[in-house]
Amino acid sequence: MDTTRPQRDGDSDASPSAPPPTSTIWLPGRWLGALTGVVVVGLALAVAELLSILGDRVQLLNQFSSPLLAVGAAFITLTPEWLKQFAIATFGEQDKVALQVGMGVTVLIAAAVIGLVARRSPRVAAVLLAAFVAICGVAVLTRPAAVGVIDLLPSIVGGVVGVLVLGYLFRRREVAAPAAPVDPDVEPTPQDYPSRRTTTPVMDSALGRRRFLSLVGITAAAATAATAIGRFLPSYADVQASRDALQVPSATPQSFPDGLTLDTIEEAVDGQGAFLTPNEDFYRVDTALTLPNITADDWSLKIHGLVDRERTLTYDEIVNLPLVERTITLTCVSNEVGGGLVGTATWIGTPIKDLLEDLGPSSDADCVLCTSIDGFTLTAPLEALVDGRDSLLAVAMNGEILPQRNGFPVRMVVPGLYGYVSATKWIVDMKVSRFSDEVAYWTQRGWAEQAPIKTASRIDVPRGFNQAAVGDEVVIAGVAWAQQRGIENVEIQIDDGEWQPVELSPALSNDTWRQWRTTWVAEQGVHTIRCRAYDGTGELQTEEIAPPIPNGSSGYDARSITVS
Template sequence: MPGRARRVRFAAWAALAGVVSAGVFLAVAEVAALLVARQSSPILAVGSFVIDVVPQPLKEFAITAFGENDKPVLLAGLCLAVIVASAIAGLLQLWRPPLGIIALGIAGALSVAAIVTRAGATPLAWVPPVLGTIAGAVVLGVTVARLRRWAHATTTHDDSDSGRLDRRVFLQVLTIAGASALIAGVGARVANVATTSIAAVRRALRLPEPRSRVDVPAGAELDVPGISPLYTPNADFYRVDTALTVPSVDPATWRLTVDGLVDRKIELTFDELVEMGLDEYSITLTCVSNEVGGELLGTAKWLGVPVRDILALAGPQGDADMVLSHSIDGFTASTPVEALTDPDRDAILAVAMNGEPLPLEHGFPVRMVVPGLYGYVSATKWLTRLQVTTFAADEAYWTPRGYSAEAPIKFSSRLDTPRTGQPVAAGRVPLAGVAWAQTVGIERVEVRIDGGEWQAATLSAPVNDDTWVQWMLEWDATPGTYNVTVRAVNRDGDLQIEDRAPIAPDGSTGWQRTLVRVT
């Protein structure tokens, strides 16, 4: 075999040895995590760290480009990065030993740092990545050492038993280590998810009947094909959060701590929270990442307890102006105390959504829901703590990342049907969509076709000021291409902002303009 081809061949084997060693690293870490620290998966910890440190423009791009698939895309990217980096480590170990093992050790150290600095890290959280690093380094050292001796025997044309033994041992160790890593790693991850899954607990949970129900008036939902339903099904409700994997929180062990600038620190169990009395609320939630005409909002019926009742148990002190809500995954949100204690605002701790316990991905067992504020400053999922503090003393997760500490929702409107790229037949065409102005309410929606006059749309009967309304305008459409613009006016008489603004630092603005083709 020519020398160049031989070098390429053994370089490929070394790269494969690096990848297998990384697989062993991750597999051993997953098995150890299953035994001693379930939340200590290196790949998930590093992924969560990446979510925390990635610059704001990249976060916005990921949400815009991938929507709710942003986290699977991130995981796929991390896996690709691990494969490339581990292959490089294998090459380094072949050409410049022990640089490959050192590189693996650095990766292990970074994994330890990512894991132990996460919120809720246990005292043994460092064990899985350390054991994984040691196992991966041993496999990398043994396999590449045999590979080097095999390569040397090939170069010197040594056909002795020793050269053949090195080749056999290398291939055997590589095969056994790779297969074992795949089986053990995947098995441990599946077992970890299965044993920590709280889905069965959620299905068995029975909540008491609420003391009050939402009164949905006749005419609250328009019968127009293609329009958003009045209440968004749980399966279709948008999800934007910082959790790479959905946390598993058992209601039996859940605790809510209320502390900080309070007269007395309190701690509530799930049962104690529910026993305070549940009421049903109709509230539209909006994400600050929602672009003009976007779909990052939804409406649900929530069962919950007013936050003001919970804060009253602790007694917020006079100088407090913010509540920093903490999620089990480390996320925090800064909500004005005034918004949480206002008797005319239904800020709640929700335990159910659209007639069933909160879905896991929407914060089971308890989350915050605050009308009129973007989710990043109010809608904390997997809630564990309410820290009464001040805006001057503390800041939330998104504040140092370029977003405002306070963010009331900017009211807006959206055209649902017809959509761009979906031509409609000439004739009577319903233009329809939704409009929202949480805590204030929508007074009217107006539509303009090309440069014509503004026309008032028909509104659905409002459920309350915290719930979006549907709107519809019948249009006698003739063939051609038209620019349809929609805007809203709230009940304070304010006109929806026309000028376009990006989502940062406190929400997008602008009238939606949609190109409609009539055939």
């Protein structure tokens, strides 16, 4: 009888035919793979951003070669109009933050998918990353501000870095599976085989767990460092230094009727906005994902097209032209009824009328295609720029050099028109042309070609769903505007009662809003307060409810108040 026991691992006389022990096979788990994808894509984007900034510094590239900015601009372009309006109405000026969050989530998901795929097939993941870079490249090249193929350099370099790092982190080695035991009755131990029984080669991480984690950490640190360097390069600081070095230029002061001044305008009641909107509170709605960086020394404006002669002006030439001071209310077409996308400021600038008439616009021209440094375009009616209204190329706002967020170094201010057809910030080009020959950013998206501001009024206090006690003297106050026509009268209505006139602040000009107020003795119940305005021609604001698109919202603003 054969009494030979089966040979076990570790026996000194183990049969040479028994499989040798193998090292433990390790591959990144799903979460680690996804995280690694995010880190690698983050590094690729950080390198691209840094190169874009450095290229802009040495004037090899422009600041809009940034793939992130390009993708962000594409997000804005491709977003449906209803969703844009929802974002503006919901988030106001923070719509850019909402966009950045949405874009960030999308990029994170894409990066995580690349990492998950890399666990199984690094080559396929590299193809996906290359496709992601290609999308960024298309976004860069299709931006209106694109210079040429050279703008692809940051995206290409960042993509190459990402693919190389991804391939290195997820590279594989082939581990041979052990042969089957000689004695089929012998149960192998876990050390005899990999984690899966197989007779085919097994792919193992060539780095090992510890080294893999170390390299992922180094990659994350490199991405963070590249981002930090790009963030702290002096592009933004240069703009602020440029602003700080400038002095508000002297200008012909504005004159108001009946000896009025800004100081004599009635003070706002508690909860009502001031007559002049502080610069930091002035609404900002534009297509720039980040503020363009341009100094006064680097800025210039080209005026060309259907004119007798073209002209390019520097910042110094602009501020040395005759300048005027004007207080003007601006309104965004995205402003909902009762919304806050409207503000009043005192501007200093040179009249556009004088510039254009000096260059001799053609009698065939009917618009001016205005372009921002970031490529945004609008078509302003030529008539509105030369008909004598205070259309300006503004360089100062409320007693200080134009803030960067409001258009530094130079922006357009045109009273009586919604901003999307007039208020070009960071303006660098004015082409005298015809509406039939031009396509502007918003008009090609369904907004009206002509957009005079509608008469509107707003209740600032009380706030919606406010509460009061029976007998309280409730202050009701707000503002009304109808630029170029002025405001003649404002009325309020409590529930279905008679419309009652209110007290108006003095009218500085037809181009500024007027504050209004009244009081009401509170009565028991839930009440609705509405307001309406008459413009300077005596025409009543329309009650018809309309959304912002295509040419501005309309309807009466209303507030509810509970009295108990």
